[in-house]
Amino acid sequence: MPKRTEIHHITVHLYHSSVLLSVPESTSVAAIRAQLVPAIAPLAPHIPIAPPATADDLQLWEDREAVEGAEGDQGIRLVDSTDKTTVLKMGWPRWKRLFVSIRGPDGTFSQPEYTIPDPTDGDDDEVPAEL
Numbered sequence: 001m002p003k004r005t006e007i008h009h010i011t012v013h014l015y016h017s018s019v020l021l022s023v024p025e026s027t028s029v030a031a032i033r034a035q036l037v038p039a040i041a042p043l044a045p046h047i048p049i050a051p052p053a054t055a056d057d058l059q060l061w062e063d064r065e066a067v068e069g070a071e072g073d074q075g076i077r078l079v080d081s082t083d084k085t086t087v088l089k090m091g092w093p094r095w096k097r098l099f100v101s102i103r104g105p106d107g108t109f110s111q112p113e114y115t116i117p118d119p120t121d122g123d124d125d126e127v128p129a130e131l
Helices: 029-046
Strands: 007-014 017-024 056-061 074-080 095-102
Touching: 007 056, 017 029, 029 056, 029 095
Parallel strands: 007 095
Antiparallel strands: 007 017, 056 074, 056 095
């Protein structure tokens, strides 16, 4: 029987950048937000908004689960980020994709802007010209 792991890997997308966090399942969503503050800081030159100063300056969003047969249920939704909500209680899989919205200069949040890279995109199939 495979060994059960309590570590979850969370890919957080923000504009054209991504951050990967590996956290125990007992980690609260509030703690994930707090870990993202210093993780996003080095991305400041690559994002069009000031990075968050505190965890309160960001929101987490997740893929909305499509309900079979429901129309218009695609997209993303805001994650419940109460202090008591943990990765385990959220029922997240070992690999989870999240999106970040940073508080704007006017003090409000908007839906996140993000790009998810296509793993097949690139010039890997091109053969370099011989010199």
